[in-house]
Amino acid sequence: MNEASAPSATVTALRIRRTETLATLVRKELERMIVSGELKAGDRLNESALADRLGVSRGPIREACRGLEQSRLVEVVVNRGTFVRQISxxxxxxxxxxxxxxxxxxxxxxxxxxxxxxxxxxxxxxxxxxxxxxxxxxxxxxxxxxxxxxxxxxxxxxxxxxxxxxxxxxxxxxxxxxxxxxxxxxxxxxxxxxxxxxxxxxxxxxxxxxxxxxxxxxxxxxxxxxxxxxxxxxxxxxxxxxxxxx
Amino acid sequence: MNEASAPSATVTALRIRRTETLATLVRKELERMIVSGELKAGDRLNESALADRLGVSRGPIREACRGLEQSRLVEVVVNRGTFVRQISxxxxxxxxxxxxxxxxxxxxxxxxxxxxxxxxxxxxxxxxxxxxxxxxxxxxxxxxxxxxxxxxxxxxxxxxxxxxxxxxxxxxxxxxxxxxxxxxxxxxxxxxxxxxxxxxxxxxxxxxxxxxxxxxxxxxxxxxxxxxxxxxxxxxxxxxxxxxxx
DNA sequence: AATCTGAAAACTGTTGACAGTTTGTCGGAG
DNA sequence: CTCCGACAAACTGTCAACAGTTTTCAGATT
The missing domain is CATH 1.20.120.530 (GntR ligand-binding domain-like)
Structure with a gap:
């Protein structure tokens, strides 16, 4: 439920960049976590915690969430955060x-x-x-x-x-x-x-x-x-x- | 070609917020500009210029672009900017x-x-x-x-x-x-x-x-x-x- | 015991600044 | 005249800090 306590430290998102932006890397990592079930439907994505965990600032995290929102993997509620979408x-x-x-x-x-x-x-x-x-x-x-x-x-x-x-x-x-x-x-x-x-x-x-x-x-x-x-x-x-x- | 010189100052994006985030308002405004043809295919979206024009900082602009990228209205090229997509x-x-x-x-x-x-x-x-x-x-x-x-x-x-x-x-x-x-x-x-x-x-x-x-x-x-x-x-x-x- | 209140903590929204990259320009060499 | 390289300007990528909102929780009240 809390992404800070997630076991696998699959943070391959280290600085191999120049080809991809941090926001893109974060988005892909979050996509992976959601599709794999590491993040479950309804879970909240805590920006600060994710930023710490992935070793980036909140900017790229927010950008990634905006992308995920548009691809319908998460829902963003104003002033309350972004949640992994729940599918009925x-x-x-x-x-x-x-x-x-x-x-x-x-x-x-x-x-x-x-x-x-x-x-x-x-x-x-x-x-x-x-x-x-x-x-x-x-x-x-x-x-x-x-x-x-x-x-x-x-x-x-x-x-x-x-x-x-x-x-x-x-x-x-x-x-x-x-x-x-x-x-x-x-x-x-x-x-x-x-x-x-x-x-x-x-x-x-x-x-x-x-x-x-x-x-x-x-x-x-x-x-x-x-x-x-x-x-x-x-x-x-x-x-x-x-x-x-x- | 340059959005700073666009005629209609349809920046209704003033602070009526609390219900929607600036990034969302910017995204919708950009969507409108693209679909209406105010921004043409291939045009570049200058973050600073847009920020000035819409009266916000670059953060929400970038978040909006990330959303538009996922909905395929723009393409983002690393270190070069985001462009209105060109459809063959x-x-x-x-x-x-x-x-x-x-x-x-x-x-x-x-x-x-x-x-x-x-x-x-x-x-x-x-x-x-x-x-x-x-x-x-x-x-x-x-x-x-x-x-x-x-x-x-x-x-x-x-x-x-x-x-x-x-x-x-x-x-x-x-x-x-x-x-x-x-x-x-x-x-x-x-x-x-x-x-x-x-x-x-x-x-x-x-x-x-x-x-x-x-x-x-x-x-x-x-x-x-x-x-x-x-x-x-x-x-x-x-x-x-x-x-x-x- | 249950509930209401209000302050503190946690978190999101937004901004301005800094670093690194790309683009454009100007002058000189060939 | 063309090509090349250095320098400057413009712009993107990233971050840390601040402001405002939501949530939590202790303490008072009923």
Whole structure:
């Protein structure tokens, strides 16, 4: 809860600079801490403490927070501080819908322009995921990379940055936990089908499969939420609370 | 080219604060200046000059720039300054693809939950656009509002913010100029068709129509670019230059 | 015991100053 | 005339200090 007591002194942010500003280094470090879960949703970012911990003054810290605010990883409350954003279930579901649309257009675009070497990279990833089909921890990073590559290979820079931003934001919701071994098998089958559609340059099919692939993830989350709360998630569109009090 | 000599002293940024931080006010003012074209693509943002002009110190200016960087309206080059971003034709086309996908999912979502009062608001906008079918300047803001409302009414907050961010970014490309009277008539017909699909709660059709509506805009831009340069735009995916020298 | 009050502590918002880098200029050498 | 280098000006990056706000907490009051 308090970042001053964080264990890993991963403050590689020493003066190797001239290429990057301290604010940028701090932003990346904070991004890492948030995405990795070192900083949890709702946590407050104490400027002075962070400044001490990272060995810089408060200026760069504030600049970094302003960037993080715009990429929706934190919320800034005037005179009270900046807090790691809290994502409601509804927010997460909303993000899935947007991600699904983006992933779909990535598929349509990629099918038109995919190269043999890109195909082989994707094919390799699918094979490795099949090989690790019973190991969640090995599968997870491969899965993330496969998705990232699909978007990256589309060649649409803006699509890539938007997708990445949404994926990062989704990390605020939960530490994995959504992938079970059963879903992993299904997921891998879908991965292969997507690869197949891309190899055949079938843009419409690749787009549809990729949209559905993300929506399958959304459905798993909804099922899980229903099971936990006993209430259906989607119909009740309650607004998220804006204040992020710890 | 120099913001110190800008005419309108729209520095409403006086101390009415306590609700918003100076950095936020500055960011919004800069956003306005960029989107309105007061600051043009490639322009440099001189921190000291801006600080003087807006009556604040450089701290809030820098924080604002960090936010704008993350929302892709400016680019920051270390030790050289922050520049209003320059959007290449390819960037613009890429953005159209993303926007199209987002607009489509907005349609699918909205069709499921649209209310009578929302329908009447949209219907009113369509009617007013038809009434102003021969007046580009009157039509433009209505058109923007219609699109914004369609996304807003979807209820997906993240979709709305992402869409708005992309729309703003597209403003960097060109000051309107894309809408001719002929396209306006076509556009209004499409608006009506979208409204019709929404009224019938036909999500698939609304989504398709809305996707195509944006892609029509992309096609107009491509045609225009081909006519200007004599070269087809889409196939040649040249990378945009990163340095934004004036 | 619970609550209210007000001062102290902690923290954010903002500023001005200093250091280092980049840009622009002027004079001289080739 | 062109090119080169030193010097000056302009500007960005960073920091420490100050001002104002929020939070904490001890002590008084009911």
């Amino acid at each position: 279930l509804q927010d997460a579901l909303d993000i899935y819908d947007v991600r699904s649309a983006l992933f779909g257009v990535a598929g349509e675009t990629l099918a038109k322009r995919i190269t043999p070497s890109q195909l082989s990279i994707l094919s390799d990833l699918v094979a490795r995921m099949n090989g690790a089909a019973d190991d969640l921890d090995a599968n997870y990073p491969l899965n993330v990379e496969y998705h990232a590559k699909l978007v990256e290979f589309s060649g649409n820079v803006r699509l890539m940055t938007t997708y990445r931003s949404l994926a990062q934001e989704l990390h605020l919701f939960r530490r994995r936990g959504l992938v079970s071994e059963g879903s992993m098998a299904v997921s891998n089958r879908e991965h292969r089908a997507i690869l197949d559609a891309l190899a055949k340059r079938d843009g419409a099919r690749a787009g549809r499969l990729m949209r559905e692939h993300i929506l399958a993830g959304k459905n798993r989350l909804m099922k899980l939420a229903e099971a936990e709360t006993g209430v259906a998630a989607e119909p009740s569109r309650r607004r998220r609370r804006l204040t992020a009090g710890a | 034709l390819q960037d613009a086309l890429d953005i159209y693809d993303v926007r199209s996908a987002l607009f489509g999912v907005a349609g699918e979502t909205l069709a499921k939950r649209i209310t009578p009062s929302q329908l009447s608001i949209l219907s009113d906008l369509v009617a007013r656009m038809n009434g102003a079918a021969d007046d580009l300047d009157a039509n433009y803001p209505l058109n923007v509002e219609y699109h914004a409302k369609l996304v807003e009414f979807s209820g997906n907050v993240r979709l709305m913010t992402t869409y708005r961010s992309l729309a703003q970014e597209l403003h960097l490309f060109r000051r309107r100029g894309l809408v001719s009277e002929g396209s306006m008539a076509v556009s209004n017909r499409e608006h009506r068709a979208i409204l019709d699909a929404l009224a019938k709660r036909d999500g698939a059709r609304a989504g398709r129509l809305m996707r195509e509506h944006i892609l029509a805009g992309k096609n107009r831009l491509m045609k225009l670019a081909e006519a200007e340069t004599g070269v087809a735009a889409e196939p040649s995916r040249r990378r945009r230059r990163l340095t934004a020298g004036a």
